[in-house]
Amino acid sequence: MAGLTRRDTLLSGTAALIGAATLPLIGAHAADLDVPTADVKSPDFKAESGATLRVLRPAKFVDPDEVLFRANTKKFSDQTGIPVRVDFVGWEDVQPQTAVAANTGAGPDIIIGFGSAPQIYANKLIQMNDLAEYLGAKYGGWHQLAQIYSCRWGTQDWLAIPMGGSGGASVYRVSWLKEAGYDSIPNDHAGFLEMATKLKKNNHPIGFALGHAVGDGNGFANWLLWSFGASLTDEKGKVSLDSKETIAALNYARELYPQMIEGTLSWGDPSNNKAFAAGDISLTFNGVSIYYVAKNSSDPKLQAIAADTNHQVPPLGMAKKSPSSSLVVNAMAFRHTKYPNACKEYLRFMMEAPQYAPWLAGCLGYWSNSLKAYGKMAFWDADPKLKPYIDSMDTPYYDSYKGPISAASSAVAANYTLVDMFASVATGNATPEAAVKTAARQAARYLKG
């Protein structure tokens, strides 16, 4: 962790000092489209003769995701003569198929998997230092979350190439916030609570999932925790939930809950999307999907909602950077592949501007860039409402913050330990002190107590 912190500090320090204008100054030039790049010599990955590749990745989010990914792959095959087969599998199948490939030493050469996979299968993967360092140098560096998920824990060794992340932001109705006297969402807890109270009074309550919703429930619980400076574990992975910061977050949840729409205790992942689209709530945390669906709908009612919708980074509270994480997709090349160089060359090709830029732009914010330079593309300006998603991966927060990423931390999220802790206190079914102790005990069943 120490190494990582040093690197993080270095990166954020550099970014703060030099700012956005850095890239052109260090000798960058406009590459394909409008991505500023530095002049860096491309590593020469000589693909093995007779190489063929099989790639497995999660199913598309939106049509362009698959269409452009396939087009880029075809371009690679045309240029190099290396046939590549890409299989798109359902999201829930990615994890088991990764496990099978890792354990049997057979199957796809490259798997584009989720979150913690590179850490779990670290010893089965080809190290990517040369490629990651080249890409980082050329495209303005990697976002913090990309390094956290893709470098072997506590080192600078790249286990995978982070291709992007799907992040969350506050999604809100502009006119209803204006009606309550706000042009933007307050960044402090007290201000946010006051705004929620006013919105509820105007019959436009906010709504966050407190039920067993894997993405949204855990996302809201993590926001509460991180924005109060609390964390599930300490740097060593020991459960550190039982703290005064967590108690403060729980007390805040108890105050915020009455200002929310009724029924959030039973909300699943699609519930906030449905409630927002029906005009029942004025604000929630979500990916770009609510806006995307409304904007592309033929229903004038939904189009009107899209016109009245905007996004903002979730309220920071006591955090310095967005207290929310992203679902990161990592490209892993397995040691069982017969063509490691071809794998690297394929990934290099896919991450370079002529391919990556149109793919990212086509996905319209569904994926956020892992390399900083791609955040400077003009398409983000074409629809300013997408801007809060540009820096989704510019955050130090991840699922098992602050401890090491492991299968155990995924188990805590899958068991809704944090969601249930907040839900039980918010509804008055448990005191903050009792709830935090129960949750810490549950978490310690998997993590170190």
Place this chain on the structure above:
Amino acid sequence: MDATTGELILEWKPRRRHSRISRLFDWKPFLVALCMLPTAGLLLIFLTYPLGLGLWLSLTDTTIGQPGEYIGLDNFTSLFSDPVFWGAVWYTIFYTAVATVGKFLLGLWLALLLNHHIPFKAFIRAIVLLPWIVPTVLSAIAWWWIYDPQFSIVSFVLVDVLHWRSHYIDFLGSPWSARWSLIVANIWRGIPFVAITLLAGLQTISPSLYEAALLDGASSWQKFRRITVPLLMPILSVALTLSVLFTFSDFQLVYAITRGGPFNSTHLMATLAFQRAIPGSQLGEGAAIAVSMIPFLLVATLVCFFGVGRRKWQQGSDND
């Protein structure tokens, strides 16, 4: 060449060739083993192996992606001190008991109604089966909408159409209302199975028994109590056993509607086992929860069979 020699050779050769195979096939143990092989193979591959693997996994600390090591009964001892596990055990028993009673009372009532001559009898019987025919996941999603805190049809009718209430009902928003809501959905789904099974049983009861009772001046209740119930018992015990097993190992309704929430109050053992094993990656612990269901299922089956389905009922004889 004379005919006798030829005959001898002809008789001898086929007998020699025939005897080896025929002797093997005449050997009873071989024949039995051969006939049982396909079934035994299927059972071994699709039943014994998964069950054995589940038992073995429950004794290891296997996670998805990492082969585990043997840890004895550690999973079970850790579960015994886990309140979420005991909550799931308690709710599974409660859910099974209440839903089964509900299904049998309503199912029997429906079966008695359907046993009468009513217009469009065949059509109505087919309709009754619908909840059973529809894939559970689909009906679960329908119930999920019915119980939705914002879009419930029940709340819509009560609040916006009839104006009987001012607020939408939060069916799944507190532990007890969520528990009862799930039980109602389960009863709805289970009634057709009970009703149709009992209806089949009712139709096997000879009308002459009712005629005799009528001549003796028996009341409707007496006819039900003395003729219908005893003669229905054999099929009732089978239906009860199956129904208890289905309900105890229910997964889809709860997983689709609440996923065990709010705060783990509606977890069944099956949903908790899945949650811990697959999304939570802890295969060993999930397997231990699944294995813990076996004793409960055995007891439930034995109670149904020996408690309700006593031999005298199964054979339709007297108390003697």
